[in-house]
Amino acid sequence: MIAATTLAVTASAGTQLVSAAPPPKAVPVPRKAKPQIHYTRASWYGTGLYSRHLANGERYPRMGLFAAHRTLPIGTRIKVTNLRNGKSVIVTVLDRGPYHDEVHRGLDLSFAAARSIGMLQRGVVPVAWVIQA
Numbered sequence: 001m002i003a004a005t006t007l008a009v010t011a012s013a014g015t016q017l018v019s020a021a022p023p024p025k026a027v028p029v030p031r032k033a034k035p036q037i038h039y040t041r042a043s044w045y046g047t048g049l050y051s052r053h054l055a056n057g058e059r060y061p062r063m064g065l066f067a068a069h070r071t072l073p074i075g076t077r078i079k080v081t082n083l084r085n086g087k088s089v090i091v092t093v094l095d096r097g098p099y100h101d102e103v104h105r106g107l108d109l110s111f112a113a114a115r116s117i118g119m120l121q122r123g124v125v126p127v128a129w130v131i132q133a
Contacts, residue, residue, distance in 0.1 A: 035131065039128050040126075041126055055096045056094045062112070065089060065112055067109050069097075077093075
């Protein structure tokens with residue numbers, strides 16, 4: 001008879017009891033949390049800011065893909081989607097703002113980021129953004 005944790009093994013020298021390892025327990029796989037999607041309105045930096053310094057100390061890189069946000073840590077990468085046309089861009093938060101129309105605007109995008117999601121003509125568009133891992 002075989003027990004759950006011991007096996008009887010017969011060899012030429014006689015019968016010997018050997019402990020069998022219990023079956024491995026299933027390890028739960030952690031679920032990835034769904035990214036939180038934020039909705040706001042975004043504008044883009046005007047041409048008067050091209051020679052100024054950003055909050056991170058760098059000069060404004062006109063063709064860089066970056067954004068300004070009031071509370072996200074500098075260096076945070078976010079994916080911004082223009083809700084009017086579905087175009088998206090991944091930007092890095094390098095500055096603080098926007099400070100114009102603070103109630104309705106949550107992001108300022110660089111010229112290059114705004115161009116890539118097709119918002120240069122409108123100036124201010126509704127967007128969705130999510131933090132990238």
